[in-house]
Amino acid sequence: MAEKIIAYRFDHLDQTLSQLDQENCAIIAGGTDVMVLHKSRRGVPPKIPKPIVFIDHLSELKRVYHNGKDLHIGACCTYSELLEEPLIPVALKKAIKTIAAPAIRNRGTLGGNICNASPAGDTLPLLYVYNAKLLLRSVSGERIIAISDFIQGVRRVQRDPNEILAEIILPNVLEEGAHVVFEKVGNRNADAIAKVGFAGYIRINGAVIDDVRFAFGAVGPTMVRSLDIEKKLLGKTIPLADADIAQVVAAFDKIIKPIDDQRSTAVYRKTVALNLLRYFFSTKQYQPN
Ligand SMILES: Cc1cc2nc3c(=O)[nH]c(=O)nc-3n(C[C@H](O)[C@H](O)[C@H](O)COP(=O)(O)OP(=O)(O)OC[C@H]3O[C@@H](n4cnc5c(N)ncnc54)[C@H](O)[C@@H]3O)c2cc1C
Incomplete structure (x- = not known):
């Protein structure tokens, strides 16, 4: 029989952040990296050693908007959603189209690609040349960090256990020339x-x-x-x-x-x-x- 695990799926971001502050949980957005990482073999359900908290449905993490010249992209936008979004730069759409197949693009998120910190993450070279900044939220507030400081090594990021990556900011994305x-x-x-x-x-x-x-x-x-x-x-x-x-x-x-x-x-x-x-x-x- 499959083992039971504790899973949370709150309606709002602030409830999710409170839970993360009280308990060390594994965050799941699309799950396309998490599920593979914790899979042992075919036919056996992945074993995640912590309670899990789902964030993919949170509307606070799915907005795409301009703030002046900066473009803000919600971390939980899936690749398929970003392909439909007129504000997303052509080069980022080109990168997204190379990722996996449509089924994975329907689940996988931009925030997941960053937090998974694989050297082969396809959006990462672009986000580096856009000088992307990341907006992290926790119960204590928010902070902004450059992507090059956030990603520290293979699958190593500078994220506190109670933090969620909320937005990816592409500064001056509309710059002429x-x-x-x-x-x-x-x-x-x-x-x-x-x-x-x-x-x-x-x-x-x-x-x-x-x-x-x-x-x-x-x-x-x-x-x-x-x-x-x-x-x-x-x-x-x-x-x-x-x-x-x-x-x-x-x-x-x-x-x-x-x-x-x-x-x-x-x-x-x-x-x-x-x-x-x-x-x-x-x-x-x-x-x-
Ligand atoms: C068949 C297959 C093909 C793939 N092909 C490609 C490919 O061609 N190119 C490519 O780059 N990738 C590929 N991937 C990897 C994966 O789909 C991407 O990295 C995707 O962007 C991960 O997003 P996710 O939402 O599914 O992440 P998840 O699996 O949910 O999470 C990944 C990691 O990030 C953390 N996390 C996720 N969101 C947040 C957040 N907002 N705040 C804090 N932590 C967070 C999770 O806790 C976990 O540690 C593939 C995967 C599969 C299974």
């Missing part, structure tokens, strides 16, 4: 975990680079991003000189340190990551008219 690119390389175009993920952001003024950001996924324990490398490109004009591109590629070559695993090899991952970077620089839409 900004272009965002997402690329994922897997065994096929969707329904495959990434071998390499890449996101690039560039903001140009005339032909001058005002801002540029890159993040690589699945090539290290967390997303690989380097503010130092990015800084060196500011003020340069596009199209970049071959020597500048070679310098950036060489700098990332030093800090991208992938591993061999069941999905790919370190050599393949490194080669593809650097090729995606070169491809980003060659993308015609960034060239001045």
Whole structure:
């Protein structure tokens, strides 16, 4: 007989936060990572070693809205809901379309992808180049933290047990002159975990680079991003000189340190990551008219 577990499903966020403050519970949004993580073998129900609290239905965690130039995305919006949402940037929709198959997209949430902190989480490279901030709520109030500080390692995040990730904030998402690119390389175009993920952001003024950001996924324990490398490109004009591109590629070559695993090899991952970077620089839409 299946073991009984305690499960909570409150109507409102504040009741959920009170429960989390009183008892150490496992949070379940879509459950698409949690259920796999706690599965032992086929046909055996997953064993979750704590009481569980469902949050996927909470309307407070499902709003998408602009606050000035910032876009706020409720952590419990499912991928399918985000694909239908006009405010979601095209690049994020492109990333979402590569995730799993529709059944998982109907359950899986953006907040779950972040809190699961897998190096292969497909939305993460993009959220890093958007400089995403996370709004966490608890009975004590709320705090905002940069995604790069929140994610500390493979499945390690800086979240107190009584906190819920409520919103993902994409600052200045409407900024003029900004272009965002997402690329994922897997065994096929969707329904495959990434071998390499890449996101690039560039903001140009005339032909001058005002801002540029890159993040690589699945090539290290967390997303690989380097503010130092990015800084060196500011003020340069596009199209970049071959020597500048070679310098950036060489700098990332030093800090991208992938591993061999069941999905790919370190050599393949490194080669593809650097090729995606070169491809980003060659993308015609960034060239001045
Ligand atoms: C068949 C299959 C295919 C998949 N394919 C892909 C893929 O191609 N790309 C990809 O990136 N992922 C993939 N995944 C992984 C998964 O679907 C995503 O990571 C998804 O975004 C997880 O969201 P969720 O709501 O289901 O998270 P859950 O499983 O509910 O939670 C994941 C973790 O985050 C915590 N959590 C969730 N929401 C919150 C919150 N708001 N506040 C605090 N903690 C929270 C949970 O406690 C748990 O630790 C796949 C999974 C499966 C089963």
